[in-house]
Amino acid sequence: xxxxxxxxxxxxxxxxxxxxxxxxxxxxxxxxxxxxDFAKLRxxxxxxxxxxxxxxxxxxxxxxxLIAAIHYNRRKIYIRHVLTHAEYDKDxxxxx
Numbered sequence: 001x002x003x004x005x006x007x008x009x010x011x012x013x014x015x016x017x018x019x020x021x022x023x024x025x026x027x028x029x030x031x032x033x034x035x036x037d038f039a040k041l042r043x044x045x046x047x048x049x050x051x052x053x054x055x056x057x058x059x060x061x062x063x064x065x066l067i068a069a070i071h072y073n074r075r076k077i078y079i080r081h082v083l084t085h086a087e088y089d090k091d092x093x094x095x096x
Contacts, residue, residue, distance in 0.1 A: 001032045002076050012064075012082035022060035023082070030077055037072055054080060056088075 009027060035041040036051040038055070040050055047058040057066040065082040065088040 001033065001035060001070075003027060003030060004076060004078050006079075008079045008082055016064070016084065017072065018059050019064050019082075022064070023066075026059055026066065034075060035070075036048060038070075041070070 009023045013023055018062060028064065033044065035044070038048075038050065041055070045057055047062075049056045051067075053069075055068045055070050057068070058064075059066050059082075063085055065081070065083045065085065066079065067083070067088075069078040069080055070076070071078070
């Protein structure tokens with residue numbers, strides 16, 4: 001899959017250094033894997049959910065959330081937000 005944009009991962013990891021390893025692991029997995037649909041994505045990421053038309057990944061043992069828009073037919077993952085669990089719980093990302 002083509003991940004757009006890695007800058008969001010890097011920026012978040014700079015602000016939250018303990019997230020770097022988990023974000024790198026997520027990135028390596030999605031970069032080398034073609035997911036034809038949500039069911040196949042869930043085989044690799046069992047805790048992934050669909051919320052308000054976005055795909056929400058639990059990262060780093062549920063400490064962080066990565067919210068993405070995925071276009072399976074184009075093999076593209078658009079990273080919309082990377083948040084701490086507390087930021088995610090505020091639901092502000094849903095308005096974007």
